[in-house]
Amino acid sequence: MKKLLILGAGIYQVPLIKTAKAMGIQTIVASIPGNYPGFELADKVYYENTTDYQKILEIAKEEGIDGIVTAGTDVAVITIGKVCDELGLKGLSAEAAECATDKLLMKQCYEKYGVRSAKFRRISFDDADYAKSIEDLTLPVMFKSVDSSGSRGITKVDDPSGFEAARQNVLENTRSGYFIVEEYVEGEEFGAQAFVQDGKLEFILPHGDYVFKGDTGVPVGHFAPYDLDSEVIEDARKQLAGAARAMQLDNCAINADFILKDGKTYVLELGGRSGATCLAELVSIYYGFDYYEKIIRVAIGEKVDFSECDKVDSTLSGTPNASHLLMSDKDGIIVSQTDGNAPDPDICEVQFDYKPGDSVHKFKVGPHRIGHVITKGKSLDDAVALLNKALENIHIEVE
Ligand SMILES: Nc1ncnc2c1ncn2[C@@H]1O[C@H](COP(=O)(O)OP(=O)(O)O)[C@@H](O)[C@H]1O
Ligand SMILES: [Mg+2]
Known part of the structure; x- marks a missing residue:
């Protein structure tokens, strides 16, 4: 039996776990502990931080895995690259993984190879004069941490009076000693x-x-x-x-x-x-x-x-197909959730992430999602119309 190490046990890894199992592959899931739906689906679970490369490598060696994979998140991509390199497994290299999870390395790659991307500057946190270095960028600009995701640590700044708050936001969302500022691309x-x-x-x-x-x-x-x-x-x-x-x-x-x-x-x-x-x-x-x-x-x-x-x-x-997240407009507890849609082969999926009684957040960032709906159709217009209709028939009450 082939063995697959899946990094993460969250909503975006669940389909990987289910599919691998259906393929007759043994699923080993590694994730930090928490209320994650993948734990109960996996054949075997390791409660480890997926960014802890040494730990994950140890597990991979001990289990003699045939592959390592994740979906929907950058958190463990570096670990995957390193484990693939170390064990000769198929997958992205550590070098590529580092580039893919570091916004500065990525931007430098794009600049070097002529990929069209917003003009940027690297700024050190200890550079008191940093406003000077970005003088030649056209406002508005985006302050970005190089090592975060899901829009964390990212602020759009329209004029220099906003620089300090934006810098502070980066500082709170990075482990790095520097960040990037890039031109805002309106489009x-x-x-x-x-x-x-x-x-x-x-x-x-x-x-x-x-x-x-x-x-x-x-x-x-x-x-x-x-x-x-x-x-x-x-x-x-x-x-x-x-x-x-x-x-x-x-x-x-x-x-x-x-x-x-x-x-x-x-x-x-x-x-x-x-x-x-x-x-x-x-x-x-x-x-x-x-x-x-x-x-x-x-x-x-x-x-x-x-x-x-x-x-x-x-x-x-x-x-043609379309999807939309389900979201809450306030912090609170789910009181009830109902899907009033009649069965329809073009409604591909209605998923609730939580159960009544679970607490949820007012939607601000991706991880605040509380479910999703996916539809298809003969045309994109059909798929989108059905998506809107399906969304209207879903009621989630949060108190
Ligand atoms: N240079 C830019 N111009 C316009 N919008 C941007 C720019 N950079 C980021 N954004 C906005 O911020 C979001 C998050 O930025 P991104 O670089 O993709 O970081 P993350 O890793 O958090 O997704 C983007 O999806 C986009 O809406
Ligand atoms: Mg992004």
């Missing part, structure tokens, strides 16, 4: 899912994002296909391919964030794993295969056939 946010196998980009699927405007944009849903002029799509593909090459991402899923400004795609960042908020599901539904299964097969060392993607892309025959 429409979108993204793409992709996969590289043995140096080949197997597919690139651009998708539209529904963005919740909090302190920064937080993706709360997605849809595909993303209807753009073919030159724009081509440019997005070129930027993504260039960014992946620059970062040396290989044998991993890619989650890309872009901003479209004046018909040009700016790369915000690439992650070396599949996207959160129903993005792996978006790929599965669009191409008509189980994306989690492919991710797992590559991770355990199989050569995986992605030829469906070329067929679907060349005939524009992907299945």
Whole structure:
């Protein structure tokens, strides 16, 4: 029996655990303790911090794993890279993983290889004169920690009077001695899912994002296909391919964030794993295969056939689909939750993350999600109309 080490036991790793089990693979899950749904699904659990590379490596060796994988989060990507390098497993390299989880390294890669991305500066926390170093950037700018995710430590600043508070926000959300400031790119946010196998980009699927405007944009849903002029799509593909090459991402899923400004795609960042908020599901539904299964097969060392993607892309025959998170507009306890939707084959999934009695947060960032809905349709308009209807029929009462 093959053994797969899955890092994380949260909502975004649950489909990996379920799929691997259905494939007859033994699932070993490592995660910090907590109220995570993956624990009860896994064949074996290690309550360890997935960023503790030495511990995870020890487990990997002891178990004699065939592969190591995660989905939907960057937290453990470095550990995966290091374990893959150390044990000769299929997956992204430590070097690529470091680049994918450090916004400064990433931006430097993009600059070096001519990938279109916002102009930036590296700033040390001990540089009292830092405002000088960013004088030549055009306002507004984004202050960003290099090592966080989910919009933590990121602030948009419209004029210099906001610099100090933004710097303070970075400081509270980083372990690094420096951060980056980059120009704000005013435009429409979108993204793409992709996969590289043995140096080949197997597919690139651009998708539209529904963005919740909090302190920064937080993706709360997605849809595909993303209807753009073919030159724009081509440019997005070129930027993504260039960014992946620059970062040396290989044998991993890619989650890309872009901003479209004046018909040009700016790369915000690439992650070396599949996207959160129903993005792996978006790929599965669009191409008509189980994306989690492919991710797992590559991770355990199989050569995986992605030829469906070329067929679907060349005939524009992907299945349109859309998804949205369920969110609470206040902190509190779930009193009741009901899904009033009649069974419909085009409502692919309605998921509640919690049970009545569980406490939830007023939605500000991705981890505050309380569920999701995914729909498909003959056209994207159909899928989106059904998504809106399905969302209206879901009632979650929080007190
Ligand atoms: N240069 C930028 N211009 C415009 N918006 C940005 C820029 N950088 C970040 N953002 C906004 O902030 C969000 C989070 O930034 P990102 O760099 O993707 O960090 P995270 O790792 O937290 O997702 C983005 O999804 C986008 O909405
Ligand atoms: Mg991002």
